[in-house]
Amino acid sequence: VIVGLDPRVDRLPEELRPATPSVKGTAHAVMAFNRAVVDAVADLVVGVKVQVAFYEQLGCAGMNAYASTIRYAREKGMIVIGDAKRNDIASTAAAYAAAHLGTPDGADEVDDFLVDAVTVNPYLGSDGVRPFVEAAAANGRGLFVLVKTSNPSSCEVQDLDCDGATVYERVAELVAEWGSEHRGHSGYSLVGAVCGATFPEELGRLRELMPCAPLLVPGFGAQGADVDDIIGAFDTEGLGAVVNASRGVIYAWERPPYAEEYGPQRWREAVWAAAADMRERIWRATRPDDAV
Amino acid sequence: VIVGLDPRVDRLPEELRPATPSVKGTAHAVMAFNRAVVDAVADLVVGVKVQVAFYEQLGCAGMNAYASTIRYAREKGMIVIGDAKRNDIASTAAAYAAAHLGTPDGADEVDDFLVDAVTVNPYLGSDGVRPFVEAAAANGRGLFVLVKTSNPSSCEVQDLDCDGATVYERVAELVAEWGSEHRGHSGYSLVGAVCGATFPEELGRLRELMPCAPLLVPGFGAQGADVDDIIGAFDTEGLGAVVNASRGVIYAWERPPYAEEYGPQRWREAVWAAAADMRERIWRATRPDDAV
Numbered sequence: 243v244i245v246g247l248d249p250r251v252d253r254l255p256e257e258l259r260p261a262t263p264s265v266k267g268t269a270h271a272v273m274a275f276n277r278a279v280v281d282a283v284a285d286l287v288v289g290v291k292v293q294v295a296f297y298e299q300l301g302c303a304g305m306n307a308y309a310s311t312i313r314y315a316r317e318k319g320m321i322v323i324g325d326a327k328r329n330d331i332a333s334t335a336a337a338y339a340a341a342h343l344g345t346p347d348g349a350d351e352v353d354d355f356l357v358d359a360v361t362v363n364p365y366l367g368s369d370g371v372r373p374f375v376e377a378a379a380a381n382g383r384g385l386f387v388l389v390k391t392s393n394p395s396s397c398e399v400q401d402l403d404c405d406g407a408t409v410y411e412r413v414a415e416l417v418a419e420w421g422s423e424h425r426g427h428s429g430y431s432l433v434g435a436v437c438g439a440t441f442p443e444e445l446g447r448l449r450e451l452m453p454c455a456p457l458l459v460p461g462f463g464a465q466g467a468d469v470d471d472i473i474g475a476f477d478t479e480g481l482g483a484v485v486n487a488s489r490g491v492i493y494a495w496e497r498p499p500y501a502e503e504y505g506p507q508r509w510r511e512a513v514w515a516a517a518a519d520m521r522e523r524i525w526r527a528t529r530p531d532d533a534v
Numbered sequence: 535v536i537v538g539l540d541p542r543v544d545r546l547p548e549e550l551r552p553a554t555p556s557v558k559g560t561a562h563a564v565m566a567f568n569r570a571v572v573d574a575v576a577d578l579v580v581g582v583k584v585q586v587a588f589y590e591q592l593g594c595a596g597m598n599a600y601a602s603t604i605r606y607a608r609e610k611g612m613i614v615i616g617d618a619k620r621n622d623i624a625s626t627a628a629a630y631a632a633a634h635l636g637t638p639d640g641a642d643e644v645d646d647f648l649v650d651a652v653t654v655n656p657y658l659g660s661d662g663v664r665p666f667v668e669a670a671a672a673n674g675r676g677l678f679v680l681v682k683t684s685n686p687s688s689c690e691v692q693d694l695d696c697d698g699a700t701v702y703e704r705v706a707e708l709v710a711e712w713g714s715e716h717r718g719h720s721g722y723s724l725v726g727a728v729c730g731a732t733f734p735e736e737l738g739r740l741r742e743l744m745p746c747a748p749l750l751v752p753g754f755g756a757q758g759a760d761v762d763d764i765i766g767a768f769d770t771e772g773l774g775a776v777v778n779a780s781r782g783v784i785y786a787w788e789r790p791p792y793a794e795e796y797g798p799q800r801w802r803e804a805v806w807a808a809a810a811d812m813r814e815r816i817w818r819a820t821r822p823d824d825a826v
């Protein structure tokens with residue numbers, strides 16, 4: 243289980259909002275919020291997924307907050323996934339790979355945006371993705387390639403039928419190929435895949451097509467997916483997937499049952515409780531015979 | 535004609551490199567280089583395409599240089615295209631759209647990364663692209679959707695055959711649809727498309743499929759495409775496309791014939807000459823009956 247740090251400025255807790263609106267004040271509020279969320283969930287979940295868009299929206303001050311957020315979560319021992327969905331052609335993809343996963347020679351002078359894994363868009367094919375694979379392999383990091391995303395209109399391109407297979411199934415085959423030379427002792431590769439929790443049937447099929455790819459499964463909670471929908475992402479031992487919830491956890495104090503129990507004042511406890519509930523439900527579903 | 539500001543740190547002119555390597559020194563060198571390139575080409579070409587990857591690679595200092603580069607080029611009256619290839623699902627795509635094109639209500643507190651047009655990856659479908667269209671329409675800006683990219687392995691996903699049409703042709707149909715309600719007095723839409731100069735036959739076909747989309751055509755020069763390859767991107771009046779060259783212009787002093795004529799000392803003049811030559815050659819090819 244991972245928690246998504248998607249700080250929407252208009253939904254920050256009242257007490258953290260700057261008295262007089264300013265970009266720097268907002269960026270500070272975002273950092274204060276992220277620190278509180280990390281503190282609340284660090285002992286419960288393995289990592290955080292940081293959505294770059296919400297930081298980029300705040301310009302340079304936001305990118306500073308992004309760098310600080312990564313640093314803080316790593317200091318707390320968490321795995322950090324940079325949800326950046328970067329993509330470009332060969333030599334330019336290498337620049338993005340260096341930014342997020344480090345350089346192939348491992349001599350990084352710049353570490354602001356370095357994360358344990360980054361999300362990558364596959365529309366440009368192998369020469370756009372391999373630089374990320376090489377950077378990940380050189381630095382003990384990883385990537386998650388977008389295969390089947392959780393949004394309703396993902397079907398428009400990803401579900402196009404190509405001689406009996408969909409585009410996303412073709413991409414899944416590429417993901418399996420890109421990762422085949424980079425498997426760890428668990429059998430899993432450093433090349434993972436993003437497969438939305440909102441498409442449960444496709445999830446099982448994708449688990450089969452990419453037996454060695456760790457799956458990053460967004461869409462749990464606020465986007466409508468529940469525990470039954472994500473079971474297909476796991477292998478028979480209950481391994482092989484990380485499930486992300488963002489809004490459902492970090493704004494838990496706004497929704498039942500947490501709104502009633504904690505309310506806006508005790509928002510930190512609501513975040514903790516929502517993360518704990520999510521973890522327990524997924525644990526029970528994937529390890530039916532074990533105690534929690 | 536536009537010039538790509540893709541500052542590769544190891545190829546900056548000798549005189550601009552920092553005496554002692556540091557991230558801030560490198561970012562300053564990048565800015566000095568960009569200012570010199572903009573000064574050299576501002577009277578020759580309509581705009582610049584700024585490749586975000588090369589700035590992101592330098593972390594927060596690099597993103598400051600990106601913001602400064604945009605500001606400088608706009609002050610010089612140039613159109614600025616942010617080559618960011620951003621993409622995400624609906625509400626998150628809206629955050630990226632706000633970062634690069636402004637908010638739908640036009641009340642932008644943060645303008646660091648605002649550009650005249652941004653490049654967008656279509657793999658997530660309509661709900662990932664429409665927030666960019668809305669932001670562009672609200673603020674008099676535009677976007678270029680990746681359709682057929684210039685790199686060799688673009689075929690792996692983009693050329694998959696879907697019932698008699700390729701994936702990129704299906705995406706082209708979506709681009710035409712997304713732009714249909716947003717056409718200006720020229721007949722062209724604010725939703726353009728990226729179509730690589732390295733695939734000349736496809737370029738003509740894409741011009742037909744998207745008659746109202748301005749085409750952004752990268753790959754001229756260093757990536758191997760020449761004037762004959764890009765003709766198909768233009769309409770019968772010689773309008774409808776912007777052709778980008780990056781390495782071929784901004785590092786012109788490293789290659790013939792500019793290396794011989796100008797050499798590394800007079801690199802500014804080499805940049806100017808390469809941009810002027812490119813402009814003249816494309817002008818002649820697209821307006822065969824006119825004088826330059």
